[in-house]
Amino acid sequence: MHALLRIVGVITLVAGLGFMGQGFRYYGFPEDIGTRHTEWVYYGAAIAVVGFLLIIFSRPSEEP
Numbered sequence: 001m002h003a004l005l006r007i008v009g010v011i012t013l014v015a016g017l018g019f020m021g022q023g024f025r026y027y028g029f030p031e032d033i034g035t036r037h038t039e040w041v042y043y044g045a046a047i048a049v050v051g052f053l054l055i056i057f058s059r060p061s062e063e064p
Helices: 002-023 037-057
Strands: none
16 A cells, blocks of 8 residues: 555656646647646646655554
């Protein structure tokens, strides 16, 4: 279960960073999507935080 959460967390973190890159216009695909680019940054940051938290919580506990 820990490995699955870590994999999902990494994928979510990378996707969030990709959305942030789209919002900062680091790459321009698609050109006009109907939303403002600042929304991409905010959504990407939120998704990246969720991915980071999944990675943190996927660690096995230290309790015996």
